[in-house]
Amino acid sequence: MAYVVLKRGRDGRARARHPWVYAGEIDTVAGDPAPGDVVDVVDHRKRFLGRGFINPVSSITVRILTWVEEEVDEPFFYRKLTAARNYRRAVGAEAPCYRVVFSDGDMLSSLIVDRYEDVCVVQTLALGMDARKTMIASVLRDILGVTRLYERNDSRARELEGLPQSAGFLGGEFPTEFWAQENGLSFWVDVAKGQKTGLFLDQRENHKAVAPWCDGARVLDAFCYTGGFAIHAAAFGAREVVALDSSAAALQTARLNAEKNGFGERMSLIEGNAFDLLRGFEAQGERFDLVVVDPPAFAPGKHAVGAAYRGYKEVNLRAMKILAPGGVLVTCSCSYHMRPEMFTAMLADAAADAGREARLVELRSQARDHPVLLGVEETHYLKCAILRVV
Numbered sequence: 001m002a003y004v005v006l007k008r009g010r011d012g013r014a015r016a017r018h019p020w021v022y023a024g025e026i027d028t029v030a031g032d033p034a035p036g037d038v039v040d041v042v043d044h045r046k047r048f049l050g051r052g053f054i055n056p057v058s059s060i061t062v063r064i065l066t067w068v069e070e071e072v073d074e075p076f077f078y079r080k081l082t083a084a085r086n087y088r089r090a091v092g093a094e095a096p097c098y099r100v101v102f103s104d105g106d107m108l109s110s111l112i113v114d115r116y117e118d119v120c121v122v123q124t125l126a127l128g129m130d131a132r133k134t135m136i137a138s139v140l141r142d143i144l145g146v147t148r149l150y151e152r153n154d155s156r157a158r159e160l161e162g163l164p165q166s167a168g169f170l171g172g173e174f175p176t177e178f179w180a181q182e183n184g185l186s187f188w189v190d191v192a193k194g195q196k197t198g199l200f201l202d203q204r205e206n207h208k209a210v211a212p213w214c215d216g217a218r219v220l221d222a223f224c225y226t227g228g229f230a231i232h233a234a235a236f237g238a239r240e241v242v243a244l245d246s247s248a249a250a251l252q253t254a255r256l257n258a259e260k261n262g263f264g265e266r267m268s269l270i271e272g273n274a275f276d277l278l279r280g281f282e283a284q285g286e287r288f289d290l291v292v293v294d295p296p297a298f299a300p301g302k303h304a305v306g307a308a309y310r311g312y313k314e315v316n317l318r319a320m321k322i323l324a325p326g327g328v329l330v331t332c333s334c335s336y337h338m339r340p341e342m343f344t345a346m347l348a349d350a351a352a353d354a355g356r357e358a359r360l361v362e363l364r365s366q367a368r369d370h371p372v373l374l375g376v377e378e379t380h381y382l383k384c385a386i387l388r389v390v
Helices: 074-090 133-144 156-161 201-209 228-235 248-260 274-284 302-321 340-354
Strands: 003-006 020-022 026-030 038-042 048-054 060-066 097-102 111-116 119-124 148-153 166-169 177-182 185-190 218-222 240-245 267-271 288-293 323-333 358-364 383-389
Touching (some): 060 074, 074 097, 201 228, 201 323, 201 358, 218 302, 228 288, 240 248, 302 323
Parallel strands (some): 003 038, 119 148, 218 288
Antiparallel strands (some): 038 048, 323 383
């Protein structure tokens, strides 16, 4: 088998079982492997470290899949995908809609599989995994008993691998828009065009966590998308829910979701820039008992952390200013580069500038079907803070 030799002193990450091998860590490549082939990773003394897919085009040149000398073939994927399914059963995360495979969190780097009841959405975001997507789809059909699979490889991440963006059916065609259940509520899902693969499945448990703060409350959901937090707040007894988003299409689906679940009369939808709308609420003297802030990633890379910090601080400061005394702020960041300690420091800065005292009730993360692999910080990306503001 072809193998990759790491530079002397550059094997620390691999020894710590981080699955990414960067081009700068590699000394030589022996055996002339083709892009997407399986290769061994060895240290400068040729001692085995791991085995994975190689792609010379990518700065992540090797993605390690196993730390033992075993075949990376169909039986291998059968074992790994079965283990991923069994983990979710063990932690009670096997819901009607959930993430079946979370890339490096399941030691299947660059593979994402989301399940929406009887539909699976597959993403193969790196070359080695993409070359095996037909086989992976076959294994998923066998393990999960699903027959409807859709490929969502329209992510820009594929460009870093030298791969084109693509989307379509992995097998027979079926309707790509349908109703699906989350926490007993109905949501309209578009697996072909929706953000991510249709719903923000990583927030499923955080949606439930707002329950203690909703009964009889006036709620504001900023950056609401299709109403994940807003619909749950209404279900948990909110007397009024105001949902904001800049996307008219997202708000149209949020309205559909509200009406489907019987909350249409208690929910109002506003299209516009959340920063501007929050400032407008403050100027008008509006007050809310619960405010949810769940913006898109402000820090797509390390270079953007400074600007992201300022953006998060501004939106959270504005949210705190429109909270009633004793109100609750549920605020999120899906930017990996905004680490948890930086996120909480930002919230402390925002509270100080808002002239409010904020108690951290809980600092949450992504749902358990998005497992965090110790030693791989990149698998821990979502922060969800619940604050009591006085």
